[in-house]
Amino acid sequence: MLLEAVLWLLSIAVAPAAAQTALGIDSISSFNADTVPDPPTFTLPSSSNLSVSVAFCSSNSDSTPRFFVTNSSAVSTPSASGGDNVYEIDLTDGYGNFTGLFEEGGVLAVEDAGETTFEIGVSENGPIHQSLDQLPLLGDTTSNQAIIFSPTFELSGWAEPSYPNYTLPDANLTFTEPSSSSNFTIFLVETDTSGSLSSLPQTACVLASQTSAGTVTNESAWLRDDLGWRTQWIIEGLTPSTNYTAYVVRAGTQVSQPMYFATKSATFNCPLVSSLPFCPNIAYPVPLPFPESTTRYDASNIPDSITDPLLSSITNLTVSLTSFACGRDLYSPLVTCADCQREYRRWLCTVSFPRCGEASPSNPDAVTSAAPNPTATGIGAVTHHSKHNKDGAETSTVRSALVPQASGSAPRNSNFPTVDYPYSMLLPCLETCTAADRACPNFLGFKCPVMRFNAAASYGVGYVDSGKEDGEGDGAVSSLQDRYGNIWCNGG
Numbered sequence: 001m002l003l004e005a006v007l008w009l010l011s012i013a014v015a016p017a018a019a020q021t022a023l024g025i026d027s028i029s030s031f032n033a034d035t036v037p038d039p040p041t042f043t044l045p046s047s048s049n050l051s052v053s054v055a056f057c058s059s060n061s062d063s064t065p066r067f068f069v070t071n072s073s074a075v076s077t078p079s080a081s082g083g084d085n086v087y088e089i090d091l092t093d094g095y096g097n098f099t100g101l102f103e104e105g106g107v108l109a110v111e112d113a114g115e116t117t118f119e120i121g122v123s124e125n126g127p128i129h130q131s132l133d134q135l136p137l138l139g140d141t142t143s144n145q146a147i148i149f150s151p152t153f154e155l156s157g158w159a160e161p162s163y164p165n166y167t168l169p170d171a172n173l174t175f176t177e178p179s180s181s182s183n184f185t186i187f188l189v190e191t192d193t194s195g196s197l198s199s200l201p202q203t204a205c206v207l208a209s210q211t212s213a214g215t216v217t218n219e220s221a222w223l224r225d226d227l228g229w230r231t232q233w234i235i236e237g238l239t240p241s242t243n244y245t246a247y248v249v250r251a252g253t254q255v256s257q258p259m260y261f262a263t264k265s266a267t268f269n270c271p272l273v274s275s276l277p278f279c280p281n282i283a284y285p286v287p288l289p290f291p292e293s294t295t296r297y298d299a300s301n302i303p304d305s306i307t308d309p310l311l312s313s314i315t316n317l318t319v320s321l322t323s324f325a326c327g328r329d330l331y332s333p334l335v336t337c338a339d340c341q342r343e344y345r346r347w348l349c350t351v352s353f354p355r356c357g358e359a360s361p362s363n364p365d366a367v368t369s370a371a372p373n374p375t376a377t378g379i380g381a382v383t384h385h386s387k388h389n390k391d392g393a394e395t396s397t398v399r400s401a402l403v404p405q406a407s408g409s410a411p412r413n414s415n416f417p418t419v420d421y422p423y424s425m426l427l428p429c430l431e432t433c434t435a436a437d438r439a440c441p442n443f444l445g446f447k448c449p450v451m452r453f454n455a456a457a458s459y460g461v462g463y464v465d466s467g468k469e470d471g472e473g474d475g476a477v478s479s480l481q482d483r484y485g486n487i488w489c490n491g492g
Contacts, residue, residue: 020107023122025050028253030057030205032117040113041077044069044106044122052108053097053121053129054089055253057205063114067091069098071106078109094201097127119205121253129253131202135483136186136248136259137230139283140355143240143268145295146188146214146261147283150248152228153182161338163327168341171314173277177221182231183251188213191243191260202258204249214238217295224280226342232283234274236295240266243485261485262360269421270356273297278311279349281492285356287411287419306415310352317344320444331441340440347436350428350492354412357402357426357487381462381476381488398476401427401460401489429480429489430459460489 021037023029025045044052054067068078072085079086089096108120121128132151139147157178161167187207192198200206214235222232231248238244242263248256270285275298291297318341326337381398402424411418412425433448440446449455451462466474480491 023052023108023120026123026125028119028121028128030117030119031113032058033113033115036110036113039077040110042108042120044071044102044108046105047102047124049099049124050102050106051097051099051121051123051125051127052089053095053123053127054091055119055121055129055203055205056091056094056201057117057119057203057209058115059094059200060115063112063116065113065116065118066111067096068109068111069106071100071102071104073104076107078107080111093131094203094206095129095131097130099127117205119253128251129203132248132250132254132256135257136246137224138246138259138261138481138485138487139232139274140272140285140487141238141261141263142270142272142285143264143266144236144238145272146235146238146244146246146263147272147274148186148233148235148246148259149222149224149283150182150184150186150231150233151256152230153184154178154180154229156223156226156228158226160336161327163325166322166327166337168318168322168326168338171278171311171318173280175223175277178229182221182229184231185249185252186212186216186231186233186235187247187249188235188238188244190239191245202247202255204253204255207247207249207255208252213244220275222275222280224283225346232274234272234296238263240264240268257483259483259485264358268356268358268423269419270423271296273302273353275299276302276349278307278314279345279353279492281346282349282353284353284490286353287356287405287416287423287425289417289419303417306352306413309415310348313348314341314345317341317444321440324441324443335439340436340444343436343439344446346492347428347432350432350490352413352415354416355426355428355490356423357400358424359400359402380456381460398463398488400487401429401463403427426487426490427458427460429464429491430455430461431464431480432491433459434465463488464491 020041020043022043044050052069066080067089068086069089070078070086075083075086087098089098119129134151137149139149189197189210190213215237216233217236218234220232221229223229240263244261246259270287271290273286273296274283276282277299288297291301321337321340324331405423405425407420407422408418437446437448455461462475463477464475464480465472477488480489481487
């Protein structure tokens with residue numbers, strides 16, 4: 001009888017452990033009210049650096065699950081009562097994770113699961129579920145299209161040329177796409193005015209349950225700048241004059257912060273241009289006739305009358321630049337001939353491809369409203385229109401550097417044809433010129449207009465830099481564009 005009693009007590013002691021569901025490394029498990037185990041506890045594998053992450057896939061106002069984890073073999077069921085080596089996973093926007101040492105494995109317990117659907121991820125390479133700090137990057141929009149870039153996923157791989165074989169890239173760049181995949185997907189939704197989506201957890205599994213707006217007609221890896229490779233999406237089928245929110249999802253579980261933008265009005269006529277190897281930074285609408293048998297311009301159909309002079313200018317600059325002993329001698333301890341060519345290309349492409357823009361038709365008093373008519377010195381970042389904020393302080397409205405162009409007016413770039421529709425031109429940011437000026441040697445004779453004279457007649461001035469001494473980054477908005485779809489001046 002004594003032996004039977006001992007065996008019975010042992011069976012009670014081990015029964016909870018036996019009933020626990022095991023979670024393996026590099027696993028993602030989904031649970032709902034019908035599949036949560038009873039008791040709702042999970043065993044975790046041993047590891048020197050284990051990340052346990054959770055993500056809500058639905059929202060239930062009746063209960064909010066809480067997750068407790070322990071890495072102690074002495075605790076069989078971690079709970080809100082706490083104790084040594086018991087930690088609650090804090091949740092923000094439907095996400096939470098815990099990373100630590102699990103020498104003897106551990107246990108994860110769920111309280112108040114209710115009707116909520118959730119995922120649990122276990123990994124030794126950081127949290128599987130997380131909210132990314134990076135944002136998608138807006139190229140630009142037309143009335144029914146958008147071009148959007150993911151955060152960078154791989155370095156550019158550009159090697160700085162060195163003496164004695166100091167060879168600069170050709171005018172028409174060639175790229176070797178990275179072997180690794182970005183593993184990014186794009187998700188668009190009309191910006192939520194009812195609050196239905198914003199009230200849900202901002203997780204990948206919630207987004208997967210929604211319908212993404214528009215149709216991705218082109219997806220490719222693109223080396224937009226020296227920051228690295230991005231995924232480029234061309235999205236069509238959007239609604240004119242509509243606000244959208246964009247997310248990118250990496251590996252199906254990690255979601256970027258939202259980026260906001262608006263499509264142009266139905267009367268907007270400029271077509272998109274992008275995917276130009278010689279001008280990789282160009283991804284916006286330009287004043288050209290609408291292309292035949294396609295919806296945008298790229299390297300295959302952009303007119304030679306535009307590309308040939310541009311390629312010739314880059315080639316001539318490169319020849320003049322390399323007449324200096326690049327690599328052997330230094331004209332600056334900070335920049336090189338390669339920096340000069342890169343910044344010159346960016347400036348030349350930006351000024352060679354006039355950018356169409358549009359004021360916000362639904363909110364003329366917003367920061368994207370149309371700029372005033374150019375004066376003798378053009379357009380600056382801050383107009384003379386002032387208003388008072390809630391504290392009574394006087395503030396100035398910042399306006400994008402938009403210049404109205406009448407139908408049939410002479411294009412800024414004489415190699416562009418005259419178009420038979422009116423549009424607004426977004427002036428280049430002055431900083432694209434000053435970046436080339438700083439990067440190139442004096443003997444090239446490259447100069448930029450000065451703000452106190454007539455720089456604002458042809459450039460957007462005062463947005464990024466103030467234009468004063470020691471005013472770098474101290475402009476009205478300190479950026480070329482922001483996450484809310486405001487594009488202040490054309491930075492390419």
